Amino acid sequence: MENFLLLVFNGLSIGSILLLVAIGLAFSFGLMKVINMAHGEFILIGAYTTYIFQEFLAPAVLGDDGAKSGIFFLLSIVAAFFVTGFLGYLLERFVIRLLYGRPLDTLLATWGVGLMIQQIIRSYDARNVPVTAPSWLSGALKVSNGLYLPYKRLFIIVLVIVCLVAVYLYLNRTSYGRRTRAVMQNREIASSLGVHTRRIDGLTFALGAGLAGIAGAALTLLGQIGPQLGTGYIVDSFMVVVLGGVGSIPGTILAALSIGTASSFLEFYSTATLGKVFVFGLIILFLQLRPQGMIAVRGRS
Amino acid sequence: MSVLTQYKNHRLHWIGFGIIAIIFLLVLPNVLSIFQLNILGKFLTFAIVAVGLDLIWGYTGMLSLGQGLFFGLGAYCFGMYLNLEAAGNKLPDFMSLYGVFELPALWEPFRSPVIAIALAILFPAFIAFLVGFMLFRSRIQGVYFAIVTQALTAIVALLLVGQQKLINGTNGLTEMKTIFGMPLAEDSTKVMLYLATVIVLGGVYLSGRWLVHSRFGRLLIAVREDEERLRFAGYNPVFIKTLIFTISAGVAGLAGALFIPQVGIISPAQLDIQSSIEIVIWVAVGGRGTLIGAVFGAILVNFGKSTISSEYPDIWQFIMGALFIGVVMYFPKGLVGTIQGWLKPNTSDLVDKPSVSSATFSNKTESALGN
Numbered sequence: 001m002e003n004f005l006l007l008v009f010n011g012l013s014i015g016s017i018l019l020l021v022a023i024g025l026a027f028s029f030g031l032m033k034v035i036n037m038a039h040g041e042f043i044l045i046g047a048y049t050t051y052i053f054q055e056f057l058a059p060a061v062l063g064d065d066g067a068k069s070g071i072f073f074l075l076s077i078v079a080a081f082f083v084t085g086f087l088g089y090l091l092e093r094f095v096i097r098l099l100y101g102r103p104l105d106t107l108l109a110t111w112g113v114g115l116m117i118q119q120i121i122r123s124y125d126a127r128n129v130p131v132t133a134p135s136w137l138s139g140a141l142k143v144s145n146g147l148y149l150p151y152k153r154l155f156i157i158v159l160v161i162v163c164l165v166a167v168y169l170y171l172n173r174t175s176y177g178r179r180t181r182a183v184m185q186n187r188e189i190a191s192s193l194g195v196h197t198r199r200i201d202g203l204t205f206a207l208g209a210g211l212a213g214i215a216g217a218a219l220t221l222l223g224q225i226g227p228q229l230g231t232g233y234i235v236d237s238f239m240v241v242v243l244g245g246v247g248s249i250p251g252t253i254l255a256a257l258s259i260g261t262a263s264s265f266l267e268f269y270s271t272a273t274l275g276k277v278f279v280f281g282l283i284i285l286f287l288q289l290r291p292q293g294m295i296a297v298r299g300r301s
Numbered sequence: 302m303s304v305l306t307q308y309k310n311h312r313l314h315w316i317g318f319g320i321i322a323i324i325f326l327l328v329l330p331n332v333l334s335i336f337q338l339n340i341l342g343k344f345l346t347f348a349i350v351a352v353g354l355d356l357i358w359g360y361t362g363m364l365s366l367g368q369g370l371f372f373g374l375g376a377y378c379f380g381m382y383l384n385l386e387a388a389g390n391k392l393p394d395f396m397s398l399y400g401v402f403e404l405p406a407l408w409e410p411f412r413s414p415v416i417a418i419a420l421a422i423l424f425p426a427f428i429a430f431l432v433g434f435m436l437f438r439s440r441i442q443g444v445y446f447a448i449v450t451q452a453l454t455a456i457v458a459l460l461l462v463g464q465q466k467l468i469n470g471t472n473g474l475t476e477m478k479t480i481f482g483m484p485l486a487e488d489s490t491k492v493m494l495y496l497a498t499v500i501v502l503g504g505v506y507l508s509g510r511w512l513v514h515s516r517f518g519r520l521l522i523a524v525r526e527d528e529e530r531l532r533f534a535g536y537n538p539v540f541i542k543t544l545i546f547t548i549s550a551g552v553a554g555l556a557g558a559l560f561i562p563q564v565g566i567i568s569p570a571q572l573d574i575q576s577s578i579e580i581v582i583w584v585a586v587g588g589r590g591t592l593i594g595a596v597f598g599a600i601l602v603n604f605g606k607s608t609i610s611s612e613y614p615d616i617w618q619f620i621m622g623a624l625f626i627g628v629v630m631y632f633p634k635g636l637v638g639t640i641q642g643w644l645k646p647n648t649s650d651l652v653d654k655p656s657v658s659s660a661t662f663s664n665k666t667e668s669a670l671g672n
Binding site: 109122271 | 444462574622625
C-alpha cells in the first residue's frame with residue numbers, strides 16, 4: 001500500500017515538473033502555433049539564474065552559508081521568471097514574428113537559437129554543477145512508517161500549483177488575460193475588435209518563457225545542472241503539449257499528470273528506459289484514437 | 302512550360318551530371334589522398350540521406366526530424382554483419398565483456414551480408430511504414446509530425462543506449478576488420494567503398510529525379526501545396542505520404558550501411574536528435590526541393606564542420622545555430638535554389654520547379670488537430 005502511494009506521489013511529482021516545463025510551451029504553441037525549440041534553453045537560463053544567485057550572490061551578501069537560508073533562492077525564482085521572460089520577448093520580436101505563418105521554419109530557427117544559447121553556456125562552463133538548496137528543503141515529510149515524501153518535491157508541487165493559479169488569474173481576471181484568450185480563440189476577430197495582437201504575442205510568449213525559467217529554477221533542486229539540461233526536457237514537454245491538445249491548458253495539465261503517473265508506474269515495473277518507450281507507445285496509441293489530444297480547443301480556422 | 306526550355310534543361314542537366322560524375326569517379330580518386338577520399342566518402346553517405354530527406358521535406362513538405370534514426374539503424378544492421386565477420390567463429394568482443402556466451406538470436410540473421418544489407422534498408426523502411434502510416438492516418442502533419450519523429454528518435458536512441466549486452470549500448474559497434482574479405486584498413490578497400498558510395502549516390506539521385514519528374518512527383522508537390530484539395534480530388538494522401546516516407550527511410554538506411562565500413566563505428570550518439578536535425582540543415586543550406594541542393598548542402602556543411610570544428614570546436618556549434626537561423630530567415634531557397642532563381646527568366650515556369658515560398662508557407666497544421 002505504501003509502495004502504491006509512493007508511486008502515485010512520484011507520478012504527481014514527475015507530472016508537476018512536466019507541467020511546469022510544458023505550460024510555457026502550451027502558451028506559445030496554443031497561441032501562435034509556434035514550436036519553440038529554444039524552450040529547453042529557457043529552462044537552462046532559469047536554472048543558471050538560480051545557480052548565479054545561490055553560488056555567487058548569496059555568499060557575497062550573506063556570507064558562506066547564505067545560500068542555505070533560501071532567501072536568495074526564492075528571489076532567484078522571481079528573477080528567473082523575468083530574465084527568461086525578457087529573453088522570450090526578444091526571441092519573439094526578432095525571430096518568430098518574422099516567420100509568421102511558417103511553423104516548420106520557426107521550429108528550425110528556434111532550434112538554432114537554442115543551439116547558440118547552449119553553446120554560450122557551455123563555453124562558460126561545460127560541466128554539470130550542483131546548486132545549493134535552501135536548508136529548510138532538505139529531508140522529507142513522514143506520512144507513515146514506510147512513506148516519506150521529500151520536501152523538495154513537495155515544494156515543486158506547491159510551486160506548480162501557485163503558478164497554475166497565477167496563470168488562471170491572469171487569463172481570467174485581467175484585461176490582458178482576456179485579450180490573450182481572445183487572440184487564442186480567434187485572432188482575426190480579436191484584431192478587428194481592437195486587440196493589439198502583436199503586443200499580445202510578445203507578452204504571451206514572454207510569459208511562456210518566464211514559466212520555463214521558473215521550471216529551470218525548480219530543477220536546480222533535483223540535481224546538478226549542465227548545458228544539456230534543456231534537451232532532456234524538450235522531447236517530453238512537446239509530447240505533453242501534443243497529447244494534451246493544442247491551446248488547451250486543462251489538457252496540458254491532464255496530459256502532464258497522466259504521463260507522470262504512467263512513467264512512475266511503468267518505470268517501477270520495468271526499467272527506466274523501457275518505461276519511457278512504453279509511455280511513448282501509449283501516447284502514439286492515444287493519438288491514434290484521438291488525434292486532437294485529450295482536451296481539444298475547437299477554434300474556427 | 303515550353304518544350305524548348307524543357308529540352309534545354311535536359312541537355313544542360315545531363316552535361317552537368319556527366320561532368321560531376323567524371324570528377325567524382327575518375328578525377329578525385331587520383332587527386333585526393335586516401336584519407337581525404339575516405340572523408341569524402343563519408344560526406345557522400347550523408348548526401349544520400351539528404352536526398353532522401355529532400356524527397357519528403359522539399360517536395361512533400363513533411364519535416365522529419367528522424368532521418369538520423371533510419372540512418373543509424375541501417376548502419377547498425379550492416380555493422381552487426383561486420384562485427385560478426387571480424388569475430389569469425391567466435392563472439393564479438395564486447396559480448397564476452399558482459400558475460401554473454403551465446404550469440405543472441407537477434408544477431409543470427411546478420412551472418413549473411415545479403416540479409417544484413419537487405420535489413421539495413423528494409424528495417425528502417427518498415428519502422429517508417431508503421432509509424433508513418435499510424436501518424437498520417439490520424440492526419441498528424443506539419444509540426445506535430447516533426448515533433449513525433451523527434452520523440453521517436455530520442456526514444457530509440459535511449460533504447461539502444463540501454464541495451465549493453467545486445468549491442469554494446471553507448472559504446473556502439475566498433476570491432477570491424479574486413480568487409481567481404483577485404484581488410485578495411487587497406488587503401489584499395491577504402492577506394493572501392495568510396496566508389497561504391499558515389500555510384501549509389503548517383504543511383505539514388507537519378508531515381509529521385511525520375512520520381513519527382515513523374516506523375517507521383519506531381520502528387521508529392523500537391524501534398525505539400527494543399528493536401529486537403531488533393532484529398533478532394535480523389536487521391537489518398539495517406540498512401541502517398543506513407544510510401545515516400547518509407548522510401549526515404551530505406552534510402553537513409555542504405556546510406557547508413559555505406560557509412561559504417563568507411564567510418565568504422567556506429568553508436569547511439571549518431572542517431573540522436575542532434576544528428577537528425579543536422580541533416581535538415583544540410584538540405585536547407587543546399588536548397589530544398591532541388592535534390593542536387595541536398596547533395597551540395599550535405600558536402601558543404603560537413604566540410605565546413607570538419608574544417609572549423611577541428612580548429613575551433615566551440616565556435617562550430619555557434620555557427621551551426623547561426624546557420625539555422627540565417628538560412629531559414631534570410632536564405633530559404635538555399636544555395637542551389639538561389640542560383641536557380643538567378644538563372645531562370647522572369648516569366649518563370651511556375652509549374653515545373655516548386656516555388657520555395659509555398660514550400661515554406663505551410664498552414665496545413667491547422668487542419669486536423671482541433672482547429
